[in-house]
Amino acid sequence: MAEPCKGYYKSEDELVSQIKRAVGGTDEKRFKTIECSIMDVADDIAYSTYDIEDAFAAVFLNPISILSVSDREKTQIALRIQKKIDIEFSELDLNERSFSVDLMNEGLQSIFATVLEIPQTVFTQKWSAQSLGAAVGGDV
Numbered sequence: 001m002a003e004p005c006k007g008y009y010k011s012e013d014e015l016v017s018q019i020k021r022a023v024g025g026t027d028e029k030r031f032k033t034i035e036c037s038i039m040d041v042a043d044d045i046a047y048s049t050y051d052i053e054d055a056f057a058a059v060f061l062n063p064i065s066i067l068s069v070s071d072r073e074k075t076q077i078a079l080r081i082q083k084k085i086d087i088e089f090s091e092l093d094l095n096e097r098s099f100s101v102d103l104m105n106e107g108l109q110s111i112f113a114t115v116l117e118i119p120q121t122v123f124t125q126k127w128s129a130q131s132l133g134a135a136v137g138g139d140v
Contacts, residue, residue, distance in 0.1 A: 063112065068127045068128065068132040070126070071101065074105075077104065078100055078101050078103075082098070085097045085098075
């Protein structure tokens with residue numbers, strides 16, 4: 001999958017250079033204002049929210065299917081997230097920018113804890129969507 005390419009029109013090149021010089025940015029690849037960083041995070045949140053809502057509405061995804069994702073799939077997701085973190089936050093120490101399946105499970109637990117009281121063991125077992133649905137449905 002190709003990464004999105006962000007930029008500006010060539011006609012604005014001189015203006016962008018002047019702004020970068022004025023605010024101290026010289027590294028073309030790493031220059032990003034705090035406002036730009038905030039907007040990137042806001043865009044990621046907004047688009048992710050719309051994407052997951054669309055997936056729920058189209059019945060491609062549901063909360064049980066999210067919880068029953070295999071460790072292999074979670075590992076692939078964690079690696080993609082780790083890669084993005086390494087690019088976006090390369091100035092941080094490695095231990096400050098690590099991401100793992102365990103952190104993903106903690107996030108899932110915190111999200112679903114507002115709806116269900118799900119024990120930690122749910123996130124460490126291998127489930128089919130049907131058996132997880134039955135287990136969680138029994139708790140509900």
